[in-house]
Amino acid sequence: MATRSWIVPGPSQHDVEHVASLRVQLVAGAVTVVGHDAEHVHVEVTEVAGNPLELDVEGDRLTIGYPFLGWDGWVKRLRSYRSADTARLTVHVPRGTAVAVATAVADATVSDLTEDTSLITASAHLRVTGCQGATSLKSASGAVDVLGHDGPVRVSTAAGRTTLSGELPRVEVTSVAGAVSVSTTAPTSMVDLATVSGAMRVNLPAGAGVSLTARGVTGPVRLDGVDHRAGGLSATTVEERSEAGICFLTTRTVAGSLDVTRMPAAVTDAPA
Structure with a gap:
């Protein structure tokens, strides 16, 4: 299975082809995922403070986050993790992309998608707007909004x-x-x-x-x-x-x- 990766130490833009699913893992800051008509993924990183982000492509899945944390371990440790790592980014994806987002205190917004979505946070605001398909959201203390949704x-x-x-x-x-x-x-x-x-x-x-x-x-x-x-x-x-x-x-x-x-x-x- 082909893999590619980029280290992102600061503001930058990246285009990635042939992506069917997206995972985003942040500590603090904010992430917005928006569906668009193009066939590629466009990543706009506007802020990185602390450890650099990594963009990793494995097969048809794009992961954006901190590789030293690990995805599975990160989800389990969300409530207790403390760090100053901050990133703000917007990710434009084809509307049929499956999306999973996990954050500690970074707000997450997902909009205009037609595939399933999953959002997890310790204490940030989770927002899903104008999407279709099944959506699952977990939060310890942050507000949850799912607006104009079509699906379970x-x-x-x-x-x-x-x-x-x-x-x-x-x-x-x-x-x-x-x-x-x-x-x-x-x-x-x-x-x-x-x-x-x-x-x-x-x-x-x-x-x-x-x-x-x-x-x-x-x-x-x-x-x-x-x-x-x-x-x-x-x-x-x-x-x-x-x-x-x-x-x-x-x-x-x-x-x-x-x-x-x-x-x-x-x-x-x-x-x-």
Whole structure:
């Protein structure tokens, strides 16, 4: 398998041909990955401080990061890694490129892609906009935004808020204390939310049916403004069928609230 590599000590630009997948590994700074119509990858590095980056091509996969860390070990050590290494870059890729990004405190934005994406961070802001395919995001404390998405979404976070919108046929969110907001325009969807204390809000298309099972201890369970919370430790169930489609919604929480509203879902910018 052919391999090529470049050491990047400072600002520079690079074009790479025949790339089907991209991996980016950063400590601090920021990375933006954008889909474009060209068949090659264009890398624009605007800042490098500390250790130099390396661009490594193995087969049809391009990896940008720090080779001394190792990809697998880096993902496992994200929460405890401390370094002053900083890089800022923008990567333009063919829209069908699969993308994986892992950072410690570097913000990551991915937009306008049609393949699967995976983003992991310790405490940075993760943002996916206008993409298709399955997307998976993991964060300890950073905010997570998936906006204007077409495809399934899976999120795992501890304290950061989560905002999801688009044509979302399948949503899975696990959060400890962060607020969760889901707006889906999919006529039929499956939404599974689990949180300890974060507030949960789900917006559905007008007239959509709801098959709801909510398990909680103290939080209210509101559907179109009406609290359906069951007494004691019993699960709250609501079954309303509709020819306009249905959302199968399951939630689990200790003290978090749930608000479900059937209204035209709009894609909005997440808070900064």
